[in-house]
Structures are given as structure tokens and as C-alpha cells.
Amino acid sequence: MSIQTIPVYADxxxxxxxxxxxxRDESRSGWGLTAPxxxxxxxxxxxxxxxGIVMSFFNSSLEHSGLGGFAGPDNYTQxxxxxxxxxxxxxxxxFTLMTTPPLVAIALLLAIFTDRLARGRWFFRLIFxxxxxxxxxxxxxxxxxxxxxxxxxxxxxxxxxxxxxxxxWLADPSWAMASVALATVWWTLGFNFVLYxxxxxxxxxNLYEAAAVDGASRWHQMRRITIPLLNRxxxxxxxxxxxxxxxxxDQIFLMTSGGPNYSTRPLLExxxxxxxxxxxxxYAAAASMLYFLLILAVSLVWFFVSRHQQKGA
Amino acid sequence: xxxxxxxxxRAAAHAGKRTTDWRARYFNWFxxxxxxxxxxxxxxxxxxxxxTSLKPDAVIAAQPTSWWSGAWTLHAYQLLFNLGNIxxxxxxxxxxxxxxxxxxxxxxxxxxxxxxxTRFTGRRVIYGLIAAGLLIPPxxxxxxxxxxxxxxxxxxxxxxxxxxxxxxxxxxxxxxAFFNGIPDELAQAARVDGASWWRIYRRxxxxxxxxxxxxxxxxxxxxxxxxxxxxxLTLTNTRIMTLPVGLSQVSSAFGIMYxxxxxxxxxxxxxxxxxxxxxxxxxxxxxxxxGIK
Numbered sequence: 334m335s336i337q338t339i340p341v342y343a344d345x346x347x348x349x350x351x352x353x354x355x356x357r358d359e360s361r362s363g364w365g366l367t368a369p370x371x372x373x374x375x376x377x378x379x380x381x382x383x384x385g386i387v388m389s390f391f392n393s394s395l396e397h398s399g400l401g402g403f404a405g406p407d408n409y410t411q412x413x414x415x416x417x418x419x420x421x422x423x424x425x426x427x428f429t430l431m432t433t434p435p436l437v438a439i440a441l442l443l444a445i446f447t448d449r450l451a452r453g454r455w456f457f458r459l460i461f462x463x464x465x466x467x468x469x470x471x472x473x474x475x476x477x478x479x480x481x482x483x484x485x486x487x488x489x490x491x492x493x494x495x496x497x498x499x500x501x502w503l504a505d506p507s508w509a510m511a512s513v514a515l516a517t518v519w520w521t522l523g524f525n526f527v528l529y530x531x532x533x534x535x536x537x538x539n540l541y542e543a544a545a546v547d548g549a550s551r552w553h554q555m556r557r558i559t560i561p562l563l564n565r566x567x568x569x570x571x572x573x574x575x576x577x578x579x580x581x582x583d584q585i586f587l588m589t590s591g592g593p594n595y596s597t598r599p600l601l602e603x604x605x606x607x608x609x610x611x612x613x614x615x616y617a618a619a620a621s622m623l624y625f626l627l628i629l630a631v632s633l634v635w636f637f638v639s640r641h642q643q644k645g646a
Numbered sequence: 647x648x649x650x651x652x653x654x655x656r657a658a659a660h661a662g663k664r665t666t667d668w669r670a671r672y673f674n675w676f677x678x679x680x681x682x683x684x685x686x687x688x689x690x691x692x693x694x695x696x697x698t699s700l701k702p703d704a705v706i707a708a709q710p711t712s713w714w715s716g717a718w719t720l721h722a723y724q725l726l727f728n729l730g731n732i733x734x735x736x737x738x739x740x741x742x743x744x745x746x747x748x749x750x751x752x753x754x755x756x757x758x759x760x761x762x763x764t765r766f767t768g769r770r771v772i773y774g775l776i777a778a779g780l781l782i783p784p785x786x787x788x789x790x791x792x793x794x795x796x797x798x799x800x801x802x803x804x805x806x807x808x809x810x811x812x813x814x815x816x817x818x819x820x821x822x823a824f825f826n827g828i829p830d831e832l833a834q835a836a837r838v839d840g841a842s843w844w845r846i847y848r849r850x851x852x853x854x855x856x857x858x859x860x861x862x863x864x865x866x867x868x869x870x871x872x873x874x875x876x877x878x879l880t881l882t883n884t885r886i887m888t889l890p891v892g893l894s895q896v897s898s899a900f901g902i903m904y905x906x907x908x909x910x911x912x913x914x915x916x917x918x919x920x921x922x923x924x925x926x927x928x929x930x931x932x933x934x935x936x937g938i939k
Contacts, residue, residue: 356765362843363766370757371772373813377791378779385790393793443684446677458930459923460685463692466922468872470893471914474907475695477897486694489711519691524933531934551673580785583874587894601785601875608789609879617789625786632781 385618393615395608401615408619418620420595421603422627424510428585428599429578431514436574437567440522444529445559458530462523469520473587476516477503480588506596509589513597517584521577525570532566533559565642572635579628600624692915699723699908706904722909732913734885735892739871742804742888746811747866751859753812758821759847763833773822779815785875792879806880807888811870817862824858825851861932864925871918889914 389408392401412418447457464472479486480502491499502512536559544554582601585591591598591606598606604624608617694713698706699722701715709715726732760766761773784791795806828851836846852859877888884892893914900906922929 359764359843360766363760363764363769366756366760366764366843366847367766367769367772370753370813370818373753373809374776374779374815377794377810378782378787378813378815379775381787381790381794382782384794385787388790388793395793395796439684443681446681449674449677450681455926457681457685459926460688462930463919463922464688466868466872466918467692467915468890468893468918469874470890471911474893474897474911474914475691478698478904478908478911479691479694484710486690486711519688527930527933531930534934545670551670576783580783582785586875604789605875605879608792614789614793621786621789625782628783628786629781 385621388615389619389622391615393613393618395612395614404615408616409623411616412620412623417595418600418603418623421598421600422624424585424597425579425581425600425624427510428514428517428581429575431511432517432578433571433574435518436522436525436578437570439518440525440570441529441560441563441567443522444526444533445555447526447530448533454530458523458527461526464520465523467520469583470587472516472520473584476519477588480512480516503589504593506593509593509597513584513588516588517578517581520584525574528570528573529563529566532563536562565639568635568639568642572631575631576628579631695908695911695915698904699906699912701905703903703905710904722903722905723913725906726909726913731884731892732889732910735887735889736917738804738886739889742807743867743870745804745808746870747863749808749812750814750817750866751863754814754817754862755821755852755855755859756847758818759825759851760843761818762822762825763830763846763851764843776815776818780819784810788876788879791876795880801880802883802886804886807870807873807877810876811866814862814866817866820858820862821855824855828854857928857931860925860928864929864932868918868921 388400390404390406392404392407393399394401443457443461447454450457482488482499482501482504487502488499491497500508502508540558540562541554544558549557580601581599582605585597585599586602586605589597591602600620601624604617604620607613607620697713700718700720702717702719702721705715705717757776761769761776791810792801795801800806800809832850833846836850841849871888872890873888874890874894877891878894881887881891884895887895893910896910897907900910
């Protein structure tokens with residue numbers, strides 16, 4: 334994901350008539366090749382971004398065409414003083430806090446263990462990654478069935494070990510979010526696992542051999558060699574995971590619909606509700622922008638940290 | 647005397663090596679054991695879904711949590727296929743994912759080539775603009791984008807899914823990085839021979855870029871196949887729905903017919919699991935080198 338700088342060519346500043354025509358031709362070809370992408374980019378990314386910012390300052394609604402009346406910063410002040418907005422923001426953050434540590438730590442542990450195996454790595458890669466390609470809707474159907482009170486598989490296991498009165502996982506406000514988070518760990522762990530396996534491949538084997546000769550135990554090798562050398566992979570995994578978790582919508586929408594009693598509704602569902610149920614698109618655009626700032630902050634922190642790391646390396 | 651100490655020392659070193667060997671072996675067994683436990687936990691939800699889908703509803707009602715049913719049946723799958731929606735959703739998802747992946751590869755590789763190899767004026771600004779796009783998650787654009795497609799009367803069409811999936815900043819970044827790794831001399835030599843830039847892109851650089859092409863193709867395909875929020879908003883007609891959106895409707899339609907619900911989950915999960923089995927190496931390498939999520 335690192336962005337390469339483009340070199341400046343020596344003859345870019347070259348003068349002379351043949352050079353100039355060649356340069357003009359090259360420039361025209363370059364723009365021609367970039368044009369298809371740019372058209373789509375402007376229409377479906379730059380355009381909507383600008384339009385979204387503009388909308389957020391108007392009383393736009395799906396019920397009437399056009400932008401509606403100018404609202405100034407009203408949408409923003411309303412969002413920032415709305416308890417529903419802050420609640421859904423908190424649910425988004427809570428979900429991120431609940432899913433990120435296990436998704437990073439378990440993936441790291443399992444990848445280190447898998448990397449030690451002499452054979453059969455492909456098997457574990459297959460098992461752990463397979464859920465990641467399952468569509469959210471299929472995953473939600475399966476986990477809702479697993480969580481079904483009394484007749485679900487989890488409750489039957491719990492009663493087998495003597496817990497006869499478990500909570501109603503998805504319908505209990507104090508358990509619903511944790512239940513969705515657990516399902517998410519199962520669903521997306523494989524992605525981080527694969528990133529860690531790739532990071533482990535780059536650690537030279539002879540480092541371990543040297544450490545073994547010096548009498549370092551496996552545990553020491555893991556703590557002193559493997560984990561420190563994976564720092565950059567961990568930084569990448571961490572930021573990708575935080576951003577992915579902040580985008581939570583599918584699982585919660587499908588498994589709890591944001592309930593019970595809005596106790597799990599994430600920010601994207603809040604935007605969805607006010608924009609497409611209440612039709613207040615101006616206000617929804619403002620809430621989206623505030624949400625965007627949160628994600629942008631995470632990306633920028635990562636950008637500066639990784640630049641700092643690169644300078645240090 | 648010296649000979650004896652040397653011998654003893656060697657023996658001690660040997661014994662030390664043997665104990666680390668033993669410790670290493672125990673540690674490896676421990677790792678394998680932990681992995682197997684996790685692997686078991688990881689396959690159970692999928693196996694349980696498959697198991698449930700193959701049982702008659704009456705058996706599920708009587709013994710909902712028993713793994714073994716005497717009467718296996720494909721009845722649930724038959725019912726789903728007879729309803730006919732799932733075939734339509736498969737087809738819609740396939741067309742949308744395929745068109746998105748093809749368009750994304752073509753548009754993003756062309757732009758990536760132009761930025762990496764031709765020195766057109768303004769390319770630095772353009773690349774900066776594209777890189778800035780990396781920071782914008784598509785989810786924050788749903789409201790203005792919905793208005794845009796609503797205005798263009800393109801809701802409930804394939805285009806509302808395909809068009810926003812063509813210009814993906816990360817794909818351009820991947821292509822630029824990949825093309826930068828191919829020696830510039832190839833392009834320069836072809837220029838001297840009078841080849842056009844389009845020809846250099848098409849005949850020299852693209853054939854050398856299979857890893858980048860397959861990474862971008864696979865990820866756009868999987869992303870669009872599994873995409874949920876945007877299709878949920880923009881495809882409300884059952885005939886045009888994608889598989890994930892269609893699946894989200896079935897649980898309410900089937901109520902407590904768990905075999906049917908699980909059969910649809912299995913059918914939803916199956917295609918990409920098969921694709922993953924076939925292209926495991928490319929997919930894993932693609933993730934490892936690009937980190938697209």
C-alpha cells in the first residue's frame with residue numbers, strides 16, 4: 334500500500350524541436366490512457382465527495398428534488414448534539430475495540446504456529462481463510478442459527494457443560510454486540526492470518542538457527558526475533574483492521590438490525606436510517622462527513638507512523 | 647587429561663542439543679495441537695450449516711442439535727431451485743462482478759501505465775489526486791451517490807453496481823508499482839522502433855503483468871460479489887438483486903424452516919469457497935503483496 338514516488342526524467346526539461354514534438358505526443362498519449370479512469374473517477378468518487386460536502390450544508394431530502402434550502406452548519410450542530418448520533422458512533426467504536434485485539438492477536442499466534450509446521454500449512458490456510466470469502470449475508474444466516482436460543486448449537490454445547498440458562502445472545506442488549514463481534518472474529522480472521530504468514534516468510538531462517546545455537550528457547554525466539562521483526566506487518570494489519578471494523582454495517586444490520594432497541598446500531602446504519610427511512614439526505618450527508626473524519630484520522634495517524642518507521646529503517 | 651575433558655565437553659554439548667531437540671519437538675506438537683483445536687472451531691459453523699441443510703425440517707424440529715440424522719435429504723435445495731430466485735441472483739452477481747472486474751482492470755491498468763511510463767504533463771498532480779482517493783471509503787459516499795444514480799434513473803440496473811466499481815484508486819497504485827518494476831528500457835526500445843504508447847502498453851507491459859492483473863481482477867470480483875450495503879440500497883427489485891441482498895430476504899421468507907435457510911446460506915457461501923480452492927495461491931499472494939481489504 335505504500336505509494337511510490339515517480340522519478341523526474343532528465344529529458345523532461347529538454348528543449349529542441351524534435352524533442353518538443355515527441356514530448357507533446359507522449360503527453361497526449363499519457364492523457365489518453367488516463368482518460369477512461371479519470372472520467373469514472375470524477376463521476377463516481379470526486380463528484381460524489383464534493384456533492385456530499387455541499388449537500389451536508391443544505392436541507393436536502395429524497396422527498397423533493399434539488400438541494401433544498403441552505404442550512405449552513407445546522408446539520409452538523411444537530412448531529413453533534415444528537416444523542417442518537419453519538420450512541421451509534423460509540424457502537425461503531427465499541428465494535429472496533431471488541432474485534433481488533435482478538436483479530437490481530439489470534440491471527441498472529443496462529444500464523445506463528447502454522448509457520449513452524451514442516452508440512453500441512455496449506456491446510457490451515459484454507460481452513461482459516463475460507464470463512465473470509467463467505468458473503469456477509471450467508472455468514473449472518475449461519476451464525477444467527479448457531480445463536481438461536483435453546484435449539485442453537487452453542488446453547489446445546491453450553492447446556493452440555495452445565496450452563497442451562499444462557500442469555501438470548503442476539504436479543505439481549507448486553508450480549509448482542511459481543512455476539513456479533515465473536516462471529517466477526519470467525520469471519521474475517523483469515524485475512525490477517527494470511528498477511529502475517531506472508532510477513533513470516535520474510536524472516537530469514539538462519540536467524541533462528543543462530544539463536545538456537547546460542548541456546549535460545551523457542552519461546553525466546555518467538556518473543557525476541559519473530560514478534561519484533563513482524564512490527565511492520567503488525568502496523569499494517571492493525572490499521573487495516575481498525576478501518577475495516579469502523580466500517581461495520583453488514584453483520585449488525587443482518588443479525589440484530591441494530592437492535593435490540595438500537596443498542597447495537599452502528600454509525601453507517603444511522604446514516605442509512607436517516608437518509609433512506611427518514612429521507613433526510615442533507616443531514617445524513619453531514620453525519621457521513623463526521624464519520625469520514627474519524628476514518629481519515631486513523632489513516633493519517635498510520636501514514637505518519639509508517640513514514641516515521643521507514644525513516645528509522 | 648585434555649582428551650578426557652574435550653570428550654566430556656563434546657558429550658555435554660551433544661546432550662544439550664538432544665534436550666533442545668526434545669523441547670523443539672514438544673513445542674512443535676504443542677503448536678500443531680493448538681492449531682488443530684482452532685481449525686476444528688473454524689470449520690464447525692460451515693459444517694453445521696451444511697449438516698442442517700441436509701436434514702428434513704421435521705427432524706430439525708424434533709432434534710435440532712443432533713449432528714446425525716438418519717434421513718438425509720436434498721429437499722431444501724430442491725425447494726430453493728424450484729423457487730428460481732437463487733439462480734437469478736447467481737446470474738446477477740456473476741454479471742456484476744465480472745463486468746466490474748474487467749472494467750477495473752482495463753481502466754486502472756491504462757492509467758497505471760500512463761503514470762508509470764509516459765511522462766505526460768500533470769501526471770504528478772493526477773497521481774496525487776488518485777492517492778488521495780485511497781483515503782475515501784466508498785461507504786461515506788452512499789447518500790450523494792444514491793442521489794446521483796436516482797437522478798440518472800439507473801437504480802435497479804446492473805450499471806448502478808458496475809460504474810462505481812471501475813475507478814479504484816488502490817488498483818492504480820498496484821499497477822503503477824508493478825509497471826515501475828518492469829525495466830523502462832523495454833518501453834524506450836519499443837519507442838525507438840516506432841511503437842505507439844498504446845501498443846507498448848497492450849503488447850509489452852500487459853502480457854508481463856499477469857500477477858498484478860489477477861490480483862486486481864480477483865479482488866474487484868470478490869468485493870463486488872460480496873458487496874452488501876450499496877446493492878441493498880440500490881437494488882430493490884427481486885429480479886435484479888445480487889446474491890447477498892437476496893439471501894438477506896430469505897430468512898424472513900422461510901421463518902423457522904432452518905433446512906431451507908441453511909441451504910441458501912450454503913449456496914451463498916459455496917461459489918467463492920470453490921473459487922478460493924482453485925486459486926488459493928493467487929489469492930493469497932495477492933493479499934500478501936497488496937493488502938487490499
